Amino acid sequence: MRNRSAFMLLLPGVLAICLFLFFPLLQTIWPTLGGNGYSQFLHSGYNRTVLGRTLLIAVVTTLLALGLGLPLALWIARQKASFKSVLSVVILFPILTNAVVRNFTWIIILGKDGVLNKVLLGLHLTQQPVTLLYTNAAIVIGSVYLFLPIMVTSLIGSVEELNLEVEEAAAVLGATPWTTFTRVIVPQLTTGILTGSILVFAGAMTAYTTPQLLGGNRHLVMATLIYQQAMTLGDWNQASVVAVVLIIMTVVVLGLMRLVTRWLDRRPSHA
Amino acid sequence: MAELEIRDLEMSYDKHHQILKDLNLQIKDGELVSILGPSGCGKTTTLRIIAGLLQQTGGQVLVDGTDVSKLPVHKRQFGMVFQSYALFPHLTVFDNVAFGLKQRKVAKAEIAKQVTEILTITGLQDLAKRFPAALSGGQQQRVSLARALVVNPRLLLLDEPLSNLDAKLRVSMREEIRRLQQRLKMTAMFVTHDQEECFAISDRVAVMNQGKIEQFDTPQTIYRAPKTVFVARFIGYENFLPVTAEAGLTYHVNGVALQVAAAVPQAATLTIRPDRIALVDAPGANTVAGTVQSSTYLGNAYRYVVVTKLGTLKVDHVGLSRLADGAAVQLHFPQDALLALQD
Numbered sequence: 309m310r311n312r313s314a315f316m317l318l319l320p321g322v323l324a325i326c327l328f329l330f331f332p333l334l335q336t337i338w339p340t341l342g343g344n345g346y347s348q349f350l351h352s353g354y355n356r357t358v359l360g361r362t363l364l365i366a367v368v369t370t371l372l373a374l375g376l377g378l379p380l381a382l383w384i385a386r387q388k389a390s391f392k393s394v395l396s397v398v399i400l401f402p403i404l405t406n407a408v409v410r411n412f413t414w415i416i417i418l419g420k421d422g423v424l425n426k427v428l429l430g431l432h433l434t435q436q437p438v439t440l441l442y443t444n445a446a447i448v449i450g451s452v453y454l455f456l457p458i459m460v461t462s463l464i465g466s467v468e469e470l471n472l473e474v475e476e477a478a479a480v481l482g483a484t485p486w487t488t489f490t491r492v493i494v495p496q497l498t499t500g501i502l503t504g505s506i507l508v509f510a511g512a513m514t515a516y517t518t519p520q521l522l523g524g525n526r527h528l529v530m531a532t533l534i535y536q537q538a539m540t541l542g543d544w545n546q547a548s549v550v551a552v553v554l555i556i557m558t559v560v561v562l563g564l565m566r567l568v569t570r571w572l573d574r575r576p577s578h579a
Numbered sequence: 580m581a582e583l584e585i586r587d588l589e590m591s592y593d594k595h596h597q598i599l600k601d602l603n604l605q606i607k608d609g610e611l612v613s614i615l616g617p618s619g620c621g622k623t624t625t626l627r628i629i630a631g632l633l634q635q636t637g638g639q640v641l642v643d644g645t646d647v648s649k650l651p652v653h654k655r656q657f658g659m660v661f662q663s664y665a666l667f668p669h670l671t672v673f674d675n676v677a678f679g680l681k682q683r684k685v686a687k688a689e690i691a692k693q694v695t696e697i698l699t700i701t702g703l704q705d706l707a708k709r710f711p712a713a714l715s716g717g718q719q720q721r722v723s724l725a726r727a728l729v730v731n732p733r734l735l736l737l738d739e740p741l742s743n744l745d746a747k748l749r750v751s752m753r754e755e756i757r758r759l760q761q762r763l764k765m766t767a768m769f770v771t772h773d774q775e776e777c778f779a780i781s782d783r784v785a786v787m788n789q790g791k792i793e794q795f796d797t798p799q800t801i802y803r804a805p806k807t808v809f810v811a812r813f814i815g816y817e818n819f820l821p822v823t824a825e826a827g828l829t830y831h832v833n834g835v836a837l838q839v840a841a842a843v844p845q846a847a848t849l850t851i852r853p854d855r856i857a858l859v860d861a862p863g864a865n866t867v868a869g870t871v872q873s874s875t876y877l878g879n880a881y882r883y884v885v886v887t888k889l890g891t892l893k894v895d896h897v898g899l900s901r902l903a904d905g906a907a908v909q910l911h912f913p914q915d916a917l918l919a920l921q922d
Contacts, residue, residue, distance in 0.1 A: 471663060471665060473661045476665065477665040477666075477723075479652040479653045480658070481653075481727075481730065482679055482683055482730070495669040496668060
């Protein structure tokens with residue numbers, strides 16, 4: 309009886325996954341099988357550039373989010389409880405704002421007559437306005453801003469499990485603060501680092517709004533390429549091909565990440 | 580390894596909360612000194628200042644005559660054993676112990692040799708490849724000790740290292756700590772709130788109360804001749820009699836004249852342990868009449884609460900029969916067991 313009721317409880321979830329995840333996925337993959345969609349895709353230098361750009365942006369975004377998020381998570385975890393809860397809400401702010409509004413803010417900051425250029429010109433750091441908007445850098449900036457909260461939130465769980473006395477023990481044993489960070493703190497955070505990186509990478513790899521608004525038409529990524537193929541060119545088959553390539557690339561990189569983490573996390577044997 | 584001197588140490592987090600006040604302490608080379616006190620007395624703060632984990636607001640910490648107050652933790656070359664053991668969870672027992680040697684850039688072969696040696700001394704040789712999570716509390720504590728000892732520290736600091744162990748293990752571990760400290764001739768400072776534990780392993784004991792050292796002596800002296808009411812109370816004296824008048828070796832408490840073996844000028848309190856009060860048959864010198872109010876069986880003795888002219892006293896009496904409540908008794912205070920205290 310118990311097993312049966314447990315199954316009944318699971319059923320809606322299982323059905324939802326089959327209906328809303330596997331079915332559309334199969335529907336995307338199916339038409340691309342047979343035909344020469346994939347070789348066409350890979351033969352196009354333009355498509356390869358878009359694929360490379362997408363990967364580059366996702367990797368750089370993940371690394372920057374990690375580099376900024378790790379110190380932030382360490383700092384937040386060590387604040388007083390009351391201040392910590394305030395910080396956790398503040399840190400989530402980018403996720404809570406509307407994607408279009410969020411990116412328009414960056415357009416205002418990064419544009420040719422934007423805030424940043426006005427400051428640079430005002431300080432005479434540059435004679436001409438710098439092109440910031442509609443570049444890969446703009447997409448990265450927007451993505452890091454969007455995904456940093458996810459990275460910090462993933463890390464905080466691991467960071468809060470750290471025992472401060474362990475770090476003190478390292479210091480007493482002669483470890484410099486940097487050695488303590490790299491040899492004692494980071495190795496204890498591999499789970500959080502992996503979780504955060506997977507979420508940020510997968511998000512940055514498949515994001516649509518941010519690259520669309522901050523990258524413009526000359527800096528397409530896979531997600532915006534899919535949209536262009538389907539909605540502008542009406543080539544649904546090629547759009548599906550791009551979508552499948554995107555899925556494969558994402559899965560491959562996530563698998564690699566997991567391997568690297570396992571290698572880092574290998575319990576070192578003494579020699 | 581080294582001598583430690585604490586000179587006029589002061590610590591306060593703000594103007595109103597002074598944790599340590601003018602603390603002075605000297606530890607000789609190869610000596611094991613304990614700081615004994617209740618929680619919140621500042622003993623752990625003192626240890627953390629010595630280690631360099633906290634910065635004092637005044638005074639100096641000198642090692643072999645050199646002030647190390649400005650030296651960062653990782654340059655002090657001390658060893659420390661923490662209450663939580665604080666082992667590196669991602670490293671094996673071997674790598675935990677090797678950590679300090681690696682920071683000192685010792686050659687790999689030499690590290691292997693020294694780590695193996697200390698693991699053998701501490702009885703951990705078979706656990707070298709285990710991770711801390713796979714060890715018992717006692718084993719973890721041993722690793723923590725081995726890790727602190729292997730670097731041959733100038734000073735070994737132990738912060739309540741036994742408080743997370745069960746009673747039996749605590750006794751064997753404290754003997755082991757003492758054995759290793761003596762064998763390696765290490766200068767050590769041990770912080771604890773357990774009187775028996777600290778008497779068992781220390782050369783000298785500093786009893787601490789509210790940021791001040793009340794008495795710094797050998798365990799024997801502290802046990803036999805506590806100087807203050809706080810020290811006496813902390814190490815098991817339970818009867819405190821307010822002095823109303825004094826003349827030489829004779830003190831008056833509520834009109835009763837009591838003789839002590841050693842007089843203290845301006846003594847305010849007399850004290851005696853419950854087990855040093857004798858039950859006698861007849862009135863006499865240093866004897867007072869009383870009535871048993873209640874009794875408790877302690878195993879080796881009966882604990883009586885006796886109401887007397889001096890106040891309500893606790894008396895431990897080894898005897899086969901139990902006195903009934905309300906029984907009239909004569910309590911005798913042996914002259915050498917009755918101590919005069921200044922405060």
